[in-house]
Structures are given as C-alpha cells and as structure tokens.
Amino acid sequence: MNDSAQPETLDQFREAVLSYEQVLVVGRQTKPALSSTAAPTLSTERLSGIIQYEPSEFTFTALAGTTIAEIEATLSSRGQFLPFDPPLSKAGATIGGAVAAGLSGPGRMRFGGIRDFLLGVRFLSGQGDWIDSGGKVVKNAAGFDLPKFLVGSLGRYAAMAELTFKVFPAPPSLKTLCVRCASHTQALQRMSAVANSRWEPYAIDYQPSEHHVLIKLGGPSEAIESISQEIHSHWPGEADDVADAEAIWSRVLSLEFADQRLDTLLKVPTTGKTMVQLCESLQDQSGVCVHVSLAGQLTWISASDAARLRSIETLLLSLGLSGLVVRGEHDCLLGRQVSTEMQRAVKTAMDPGERFPRWPTNPSTD
Amino acid sequence: MESLESLAALFPASRFVQDAAFQAAFESDGLTAFRAKPRAVVIPETVDEVIQTVRWCHEHSVPFVARGSGTSLSGGSLPVADGIVITLNRLKRIIRLDPDERIAVVEPGVVNQHVSDAAAPYGLYYAPDPSSQSICTIGGNVAFNSGGAHCLKYGMTSNHVIGCKAVLATGEVVTMGGESLETVGPDFTGLFVGSEGLFGVALEITLRLLPKPECFHTVLVGYESLQAAGDAVSAVIDSGLLPGALEIMDALSIEAAEAAVACGYPPGAAAVLIVELEGPREKIDQERQQLDDVLAGTGAFAQRVAVDNADRLFIWKGRKSAFSAVGRLSPDFLVQDGVVPRKRLGEALVRIEQLSEESGLRVANVFHAGDGNLHPLIMFDGSEPGALHRAEELAAKLLRLCIEMGGSITGEHGVGMEKRDFLNEMYDEASVQMMHRIRQAMDPKLIANPGKMFPGNEAPALSTVGLHPLEEAGVISRE
Numbered sequence: 001m002n003d004s005a006q007p008e009t010l011d012q013f014r015e016a017v018l019s020y021e022q023v024l025v026v027g028r029q030t031k032p033a034l035s036s037t038a039a040p041t042l043s044t045e046r047l048s049g050i051i052q053y054e055p056s057e058f059t060f061t062a063l064a065g066t067t068i069a070e071i072e073a074t075l076s077s078r079g080q081f082l083p084f085d086p087p088l089s090k091a092g093a094t095i096g097g098a099v100a101a102g103l104s105g106p107g108r109m110r111f112g113g114i115r116d117f118l119l120g121v122r123f124l125s126g127q128g129d130w131i132d133s134g135g136k137v138v139k140n141a142a143g144f145d146l147p148k149f150l151v152g153s154l155g156r157y158a159a160m161a162e163l164t165f166k167v168f169p170a171p172p173s174l175k176t177l178c179v180r181c182a183s184h185t186q187a188l189q190r191m192s193a194v195a196n197s198r199w200e201p202y203a204i205d206y207q208p209s210e211h212h213v214l215i216k217l218g219g220p221s222e223a224i225e226s227i228s229q230e231i232h233s234h235w236p237g238e239a240d241d242v243a244d245a246e247a248i249w250s251r252v253l254s255l256e257f258a259d260q261r262l263d264t265l266l267k268v269p270t271t272g273k274t275m276v277q278l279c280e281s282l283q284d285q286s287g288v289c290v291h292v293s294l295a296g297q298l299t300w301i302s303a304s305d306a307a308r309l310r311s312i313e314t315l316l317l318s319l320g321l322s323g324l325v326v327r328g329e330h331d332c333l334l335g336r337q338v339s340t341e342m343q344r345a346v347k348t349a350m351d352p353g354e355r356f357p358r359w360p361t362n363p364s365t366d
Numbered sequence: 367m368e369s370l371e372s373l374a375a376l377f378p379a380s381r382f383v384q385d386a387a388f389q390a391a392f393e394s395d396g397l398t399a400f401r402a403k404p405r406a407v408v409i410p411e412t413v414d415e416v417i418q419t420v421r422w423c424h425e426h427s428v429p430f431v432a433r434g435s436g437t438s439l440s441g442g443s444l445p446v447a448d449g450i451v452i453t454l455n456r457l458k459r460i461i462r463l464d465p466d467e468r469i470a471v472v473e474p475g476v477v478n479q480h481v482s483d484a485a486a487p488y489g490l491y492y493a494p495d496p497s498s499q500s501i502c503t504i505g506g507n508v509a510f511n512s513g514g515a516h517c518l519k520y521g522m523t524s525n526h527v528i529g530c531k532a533v534l535a536t537g538e539v540v541t542m543g544g545e546s547l548e549t550v551g552p553d554f555t556g557l558f559v560g561s562e563g564l565f566g567v568a569l570e571i572t573l574r575l576l577p578k579p580e581c582f583h584t585v586l587v588g589y590e591s592l593q594a595a596g597d598a599v600s601a602v603i604d605s606g607l608l609p610g611a612l613e614i615m616d617a618l619s620i621e622a623a624e625a626a627v628a629c630g631y632p633p634g635a636a637a638v639l640i641v642e643l644e645g646p647r648e649k650i651d652q653e654r655q656q657l658d659d660v661l662a663g664t665g666a667f668a669q670r671v672a673v674d675n676a677d678r679l680f681i682w683k684g685r686k687s688a689f690s691a692v693g694r695l696s697p698d699f700l701v702q703d704g705v706v707p708r709k710r711l712g713e714a715l716v717r718i719e720q721l722s723e724e725s726g727l728r729v730a731n732v733f734h735a736g737d738g739n740l741h742p743l744i745m746f747d748g749s750e751p752g753a754l755h756r757a758e759e760l761a762a763k764l765l766r767l768c769i770e771m772g773g774s775i776t777g778e779h780g781v782g783m784e785k786r787d788f789l790n791e792m793y794d795e796a797s798v799q800m801m802h803r804i805r806q807a808m809d810p811k812l813i814a815n816p817g818k819m820f821p822g823n824e825a826p827a828l829s830t831v832g833l834h835p836l837e838e839a840g841v842i843s844r845e
Contacts, residue, residue: 056604057707057738058518079606108547115553116525129796137705138518139737140774141511141560142781142792143819144801145524148556152549169606192466196489198580198646223648269548271467297547322550333550340540342554345807350800359551 006046010122010130010161013047017159017355018128024357025159027065027097030088033325033332034101034154039357044096047161050074058138059119061164064096071095081170083111085203087253096160101326102152103267105253106203106216106293109195111168115151120164123150126351136164149346154332156359157350171202171218176245177231179213180238184279187213188272190235191295199227205252206292208279214248255300255326258289262302264309264328268335272296274319281315288312306330333360368426370406373450376418381409392451395436395443396498399700399754400783404431404445411456413473413569419452420567421537429813432567434475434503437496439701440782442510442562442818449816452567454505460484461570468575469528469545474505474568481573490575493520496778497686508568511560513778515611515685518736520576522778524559529572532558534565535809545572557804562780563815565808579610579644583654584678587639587661588632588668592616592731595637596712598664599735602641603708605660607653611642612736616715618695619688619730619743626691629684632668639666639735640685642678688732689743696728696745700757704768705777708738717767718742725760727753739777740768766791781819790821 007013017023026041035041044065053060055078062071068082068089075081085107086098099121104113111117120134133146150160181187190213191204203216215231217224232239242248251257255265270278275296282288287304303309306329316323316335323334343359374382383389384406393401405428410416416432423430429449436443445451457473460481464470465488470481478499481492495514496502502512507523508530520526529543543555558565589595595614602609615623617636623629631638641661643653661669672678692699706714715731718740722729730743742764746757765775765788775781775788790798802820806812 054707054709056600056709058603102549102551102553104548111519112521112525113547115556116521125796125800129800130794131800132793132797133800135705135774137707137738137773137777139513139522139705139734139739139777141513141522141776141778142774142785143789143798144804145511145556145560146801146804148524148553148559151553151556153552157552169608172606188466192468195468196465196577198577200577200645200649219645219649220652223646223652226648227646267548267550269544269546269550271545273467294547324550338541341536341538342534342540342808343552346552346557346804349803349807 006043008046013044013159013161014124014128014130016042017124020355022355022357025155027094028067028092030091030093031097031101031103031326033328033330036332037357037360044094051162055080058167059136059164060167061136061162062095063162064160065094068093068095068098075167076170079170080167082117082165083168084108084114084117085253086114087255090250090254095163099151099160099163100153100155106205106249109204109294110200110202110218115148117166118147118151118163119166121147121150121160122162123158123160125158126353126355131158134164138166154360156356157347159356173219173221173224174202174245175217175224175228176242176248177215177217177228178240178242179215179231179235181211181213183211184208184276187211188276188296192272195295199231203293204295206296208283208290208292214242216245216249252291252293257291257300257302262287262289262304264303264306264330265326266301266303266309266312266334267324267326268299268301268316268321270297270299270321274321275299277319278315282312309334331360337361367448368428373406373408373419373422376415376422377408381411383407383409392433392436392445392453395433395438395441397439397441397444397782397784400441400444402445402447404451405448407451407453409453409456413457416452416454416457416567416569417533417537417539419450420533420535423450423813424535424537424811427811427813429816431815432505432563434506435477435501437498437502438506438510438782439703439779440510440776440784442780442782443506444783444817446816454503454567465490467545470573470575472504472571472573474503474508474571476504478502478504478507485575489578491578492526492573493576494523494526497689504571504573505568508559508571509561509563510780510782511778513739515613515734517734517739517778518612519608519610524556526574527555527559527571528574530555530558530568531570532566532568535811535814543572547574560780562782562819564805564819566814581645581647581650582672582675582678583643583650583657584672584681585641585657585661586631586670586681587641587666588635589637589639589666590635592637592715593712594665595639596715596735598639598661598666599711600709601660601664602657603736605656607643607656607660609641609736610644611640612734613640613685614638614731614733614735615685615688616731618728619692619732620684622691622695622730623684623688625694627683627687629680629687631684635668640681685732692730692743692745695730696747698746698748698754700744700761702740702742702744702761702764703777703779704740704765704773704775706738706740706768706771706773708735710771711735711738714740714767714771718764721760721763725756727757727760734777737777738773783818786819787821789819
C-alpha cells in the first residue's frame with residue numbers, strides 16, 4: 001500500500017483510482033502473488049461495510065473491502081451462509097479480493113462457486129465511469145453478464161467497488177466422514193460415486209498423501225446420520241466419522257495443506273483424470289503437498305519454494321493444465337495460457353488507457 | 367447488395383435456401399409480434415460450415431442470426447431483414463457424456479431435454495428446465511441464459527455451462543472455460559452465456575450435470591387471496607427451507623389451466639401455490655414436517671400433497687400449461703418476465719391489477735415466486751384497432767414497475783427485440799455504453815444478431831400478432 005490515504009467512500013475511491021496513471025486495486029493481499037506487479041496498489045481495506053442485507057431475499061450488497069469474516073458473521077446471525085465457501089476468511093480476505101481471485105472453497109461442490117452466487121457489481125472503468133452490471137435480485141437476464149467476467153479478472157479490467165450476492169440458508173447440522181482409499185485412482189472412483197449419489201454432499205475433498213477422501217454432509221441431523229450410516233455400510237471398515245472436522249475444514253479454508261508451512265501455493269483447475277495424474281507425479285516429491293477439492297475438479301499444490309514451481313510447471317504443461325499462483329515469489333500464472341484476440345479486444349473495450357495493469361503473462365510459455 | 371454466390375458455394379443446394387415458402391418458417395420465433403424476411407437460410411451440418419459461414423458474413427459485412435428451434439420469447443432469434451439465418455438444428459450431437467466427471471459436451475442444436483434423457487441412465491440430469499425444454503436447444507439456452515422453475519436453488523443456464531467453443535463474429539474461434547468446474551482468469555464463458563447471440567455462435571458447449579434428486583415432495587396449496595399466497599412464499603423462505611420450486615398462479619390463470627387440462631386445482635382459489643422440496647428421502651422426511659408447520663400458519667383453505675410421481679406431474683401440468691391455456695381466454699397475449707424483490711411481490715401484483723384496470727386489458731399472473739420472477743400475461747384482441755398498442759403500453763408500464771422496485775426487466779427471456787428500448791432504463795448511459803464497447807470488441811462490424819438487446823433501429827421488423835403455431839398445437843409453452 002502506498003502512503004496515500006485509503007478511500008472510505010465511493011467518491012474517495014474513484015478519486016484515488018483516478019489519481020494514478022496505473023494502479024492495481026487490492027484487498028488485504030491475503031493472496032499476495034496475485035498483486036505482484038510493478039504498478040502501485042490501492043487497497044479497499046477501508047472501503048468496507050455491508051450496505052444492504054435482506055435475509056428474506058437471499059441477497060446482500062457489500063463494499064469491496066468488506067471482509068468475508070464480517071459477511072459470514074452477519075449471515076450466520078440469520079441462519080444463512082455463503083455457499084461458495086470462500087477461502088482465507090480467517091486471514092482477513094475481502095469479498096472483492098475473493099471475486100478478483102476467483103476462489104471458491106470445498107463447499108462449491110453443493111451449490112456452485114463464487115461465479116454462481118455473484119449477482120451484481122458496481123465498478124469503476126479505467127476511464128473513471130461508474131458502471132452498474134448485473135442486478136440486485138436473484139434472477140436477472142438483462143444485458144451482458146459482466147459480474148461473471150470479473151470473477152478471476154485479477155483487477156486487470158476494472159476496479160470493483162460494490163458487490164451483490166445471492167446467499168442460502170445454512171444447513172442445520174454438518175457431519176464429516178473420512179473414507180480410506182488404496183490409491184488415487186480408487187479415491188477418484190469413490191469421489192465420483194459420492195458426487196453422483198443421492199446423498200447431496202456439501203463437500204468432497206481428498207488428501208492424497210493419506211489417501212483419505214473427506215465427505216461433508218449437511219442437513220437435518222437425523223437425515224445426515226442416516227446417510228452417514230449408509231456411507232459406512234457402503235465401504236465397510238473403510239469409513240470413519242471425523243471427530244475434529246471443524247479443524248480440518250478450517251485448515252483447508254486457510255489453504256494450509258502441509259504440516260509445515262510451504263511458502264508457495266498454486267490453484268490448478270483439473271478434471272478427475274488430470275487430478276490423478278498430478279497426484280501420481282507429485283507424490284514422491286519432497287517439499288510438495290497436494291490437496292484436492294470438488295471431487296477432483298480443483299487441485300491445490302503447495303511447494304516449499306518457488307524453484308519447485310519450475311518442475312511443476314513442466315508437469316502442468318504436459319497435462320495441458322493452467323495454474324494460478326496464490327502465494328509465493330513467482331508470476332501469478334503458470335502452465336498453459338491461451339491468449340486470444342478476444343482477450344485483448346475486451347481489455348481495450350473496458351480499459352483503453354490501461355489504468356489497470358495488463359493481464360499478466362507467463363514468460364515461460366509466451 | 368452483396369452477391370450470395372460465394373456463400374452458396376459453401377453448401378449443397380439443399381442446405382442453402384432462398385425459397386420464400388421455406389424461409390417463411392424462419393420469419394419469426396416465439397415472439398410472434400415481429401416478423402422479418404431473411405435473405406437466405408443456411409443449414410450447416412458441421413461446425414466447420416458454421417465457421418465458414420460466419421467468416422463469409424464477416425468478410426462481406428452481411429448480418430447473420432444463428433437460431434435453434436426459435437422458441438425465444440423476446441424475439442431473440444428474429445431474422446435480420448436481408449441477413450443470413452444460420453439454423454443449427456442439425457448440429458445435434460451429444461459429443462461426449464462423461465458420467466464420472468458429470469459433464470456433457472454438446473453441439474448447439476441439441477434439444478435441452480435430450481441432455482437429461484442421455485444422462486438419465488447414469489442417474490444424472492441437466493438442471494435448467496425452461497418450459498420449452500422439450501423443443502428448445504442448448505445453443506439458444508446459452509445465448510439467452512435461459513431460466514425455468516428451479517432457478518432460485520440451481521441458478522440459470524449460466525450456472526451450468528462450464529466451457530464453450532465459439533466462433534466470434536470476427537471469425538475467430540475461441541475456447542472458453544474447459545471441463546473443470548474451476549478456471550483461471552476472467553470468466554469468458556460467463557460473459558458469453560446470455561450475450562444474446564451478439565458475440566458469435568456457440569459451437570461446442572460443456573454442460574455440468576447433477577445427480578437426480580432422489581425424492582420430490584410436491585404440495586399444492588389454495589388461497590383466498592394473492593396476497594396470502596405471496597406471504598406464504600415469504601414464510602417458507604424465512605423458515606430456512608430451500609425449495610426447488612415455488613410457483614404461484616392467480617385466479618385467471620387457474621381458470622385458463624382448468625379449462626385447458628382439468629388440473630383439479632382447488633375450486634374458488636384466488637391463488638394457488640406449488641411448493642416442491644427435493645433431495646434424499648431422509649431429508650425430505652424431515653423437511654416436509656417443517657413445511658407443513660409453516661403452511662399451517664398461512665391461512666390456506668385447501669392443501670394437497672402429490673401422492674406419487676404421476677400425481678406430481680399432474681399438479682405441474684396445470685402450471686406448465688398455463689400460458690398456452692390463456693390463449694383460450696384471449697386471441698392474443700403478450701408475456702413479460704420482469705423481476706421484483708420477493709418481498710415486494712404483493713405490492714407489484716396490486717399495481718399490476720390497477721394498471722390492468724386502467725388499460726381495460728385483462729392480465730393473468732403466473733410466476734416463479736421464489737425468485738420474484740413475474741410473468742404477467744397481457745390479453746388483447748389483435749383484430750381490434752389499437753389493441754396491440756395498448757397492450758404494449760401496459761407491458762412498458764409493467765417493465766418500468768420492475769425497474770422502479772429495484773428488480774430487472776427480464777429474469778429469463780432476455781432483452782432481445784422486445785425489451786431493447788428498456789435496457790437504458792434499467793442501466794445508466796455509461797453502463798450501456800460499456801456493454802456496447804464489449805459488444806464491439808467481439809463484433810466490430812455489428813453483424814451478429816443486430817437489433818437485439820440494444821436500443822435503436824438496427825434491424826427494424828414488421829410486427830404482427832397471434833399465437834405461435836406450435837403453441838396453438840400445444841407443442842411449446844411459454845414460461
């Protein structure tokens with residue numbers, strides 16, 4: 001953060017953004033690799049607060065710098081929650097940062113990701129115009145869906161100021177089971193079986209180093225007890241109730257996957273098959289730890305240092321995968337990148353004067 | 367005018383059509399108020415033929431409209447006069463269905479229902495279910511981000527499209543998203559879905575499939591006032607339940623449905639509410655108790671629970687047939703799909719009633735109450751001089767009402783031709799300009815489905831009235 005005052009109001013925010021020739025708007029930088037750019041940064045830390053919350057509408061609107069923790073506490077007091085389960089809440093992550101980074105947690109399994117719950121965004125264009133996109137009601141098909149486009153846009157296209165989300169009632173109770181597997185392949189088969197089952201799991205994660213599949217169930221306690229019994233009898237002797245589930249999920253949401261702190265963290269969208277290939281290739285490497293969410297559709301790789309990322313990148317390229325470096329001293333994109341004329345044209349349309357930095361490139365693949 | 371010779375050369379004669387009688391079938395879509403004559407209709411059978419056609423149109427600056435089954439209710443697939451219609455119904459392959467990854471990769475001409483049919487043997491289904499799902503295509507669903515009765519819980523089409531290969535209006539072929547639920551980088555797939563065909567043509571779409579809910583619990587509830595039905599919806603939501611569907615019909619639409627399909631709704635009801643819970647049987651066993659307790663306090667005078675799947679479908683039959691049934695009450699009608707915040711539903715309905723009385727036109731109401739998505743059906747007789755104009759004026763007032771209440775001009779039908787004059791009432795000038803700039807980035811020559819979404823007269827059309835022929839035949843219905 002620069003030494004200039006942090007904006008607290010929308011007017012101040014606009015003024016601050018326009019005072020820079022080029023600026024990257026950031027939240028609380030809990031995902032530091034995403035803001036490693038030569039451009040100065042402007043924090044939304046004090047552009048914070050829930051502007052509107054209508055529990056009976058399943059919607060709220062908050063300023064970009066509002067912490068996820070504050071939002072979760074407010075929703076929880078009315079029995080509601082953020083179904084997309086954004087990570088790094090305890091570290092102080094903001095809702096604007098979660099959208100810019102495009103990160104969802106294990107709970108994405110049940111109802112969808114951050115893209116699926118973002119309804120509207122008020123943002124500042126590079127030219128300083130306030131742009132309203134999407135809406136404030138749970139259903140809207142008017143105009144282009146710019147809110148979705150901003151998910152994962154890393155602050156390179158617009159400066160988000162105010163965001164509206166859909167929320168859901170929280171499940172009355174939760175329960176987590178662990179299923180022990182013999183191999184990554186078997187784990188994938190079992191995760192698919194759970195994902196395709198009648199059980200409506202809230203999360204299906206996998207700890208490759210232990211070959212443990214974690215299944216989170218949600219709903220009325222009697223119902224999930226009965227479903228959990230069925231899971232036990234489905235894999236007799238191989239499923240256990242997890243006693244310290246809250247601690248486990250809390251670590252997953254903190255994106256802490258290894259016993260010791262590994263400095264570098266990478267998000268890799270995968271399919272079940274590529275997840276297995278990644279797990280197999282990385283399992284014997286020291287200083288590398290893998291965690292899998294969404295029944296195989298999201299693989300997190302933490303590594304002891306950025307140097308290891310080079311070999312990981314080679315692996316990603318060989319599998320045709322892309323990665324996003326969330327923590328670590330490295331450019332934030334890794335692996336396969338496809339740049340198209342369309343991307344350049346949209347950048348020009350939204351931010352012709354490049355008030356916001358260009359989309360980062362990956363030097364090793366360009 | 368540009369010669370079409372080199373375009374015609376891309377197709378065998380039978381699939382490049384300029385015959386007036388044949389083309390008449392493509393003059394209109396589900397919004398029959400508008401018609402326009404295309405210059406030619408091309409019938410590609412391969413993705414490559416679509417790409418070649420779009421590139422030809424780009425090179426020669428000729429406008430094109432891609433269309434599937436033409437069920438758009440906003441005039442979204444209305445041809446451009448003197449443009450090319452690219453009809454995609456023959457691109458109907460389900461390229462791949464992977465039950466382990468829970469995805470289906472489909473061509474744009476695949477019918478919505480066929481995806482669920484193909485997924486059914488694996489216990490999976492494709493969640494978005496617009497009322498026209500037995501005929502509408504995935505390509506059209508993608509273009510208009512189609513909805514249905516289950517959007518509160520499951521979201522719209524956009525929430526179920528994880529990847530898309532498309533040819534942009536520039537001829538560039540792009541691949542957005544992929545086969546994973548997660549992505550890196552801005553969500554171009556999300557931007558493409560709902561772009562109303564203004565960016566280009568989807569060629570291959572990757573859909574996410576869900577496991578079919580094990581159990582349904584469907585309740586039909588009768589009320590003596592619309593207000594009471596609306597309050598019941600709020601009570602259900604406030605209780606912490608998340609029903610798959612929450613639908614309301616008013617007296618006029620009940621009357622129409624009853625006359626059309628004898629659906630056995632409670633006689634004398636001023637409104638009926640359909641609530642549907644779905645999920646594992648153990649959950650439903652618990653939640654149905656909770657729902658009963660909530661409904662007991664809502665002043666209902668009649669209540670019926672579907673006893674089996676046939677009975678459930680019977681309850682839904684009245685709802686699903688409501689629109690075509692209204693056709694029995696009136697020679698013509700317009701349908702809007704504006705959205706208001708749910709807590710203002712009651713207020714909106716009172717205002718609709720007042721506006722209806724002022725205009726002297728009857729309005730029947732059927733709506734997705736769970737997400738505040740209204741569907742007022744404005745009835746009129748097109749043969750009466752000035753009647754269409756009065757109906758359109760009333761429709762405009764209803765759209766403005768939705769904007770004023772903080773809602774949207776369209777929940778699921780899209781802006782299309784019909785509501786293009788209202789986009790800049792919902793969004794301010796800078797916001798509309800931003801959308802326009804993005805459109806130009808994708809389509810600098812403005813040849814892809816021009817005349818839709820944005821205000822103006824890029825592609826004026828003739829207007830007319832009447833039920834869609836397929837609607838008259840009961841094949842399609844409006845939602």
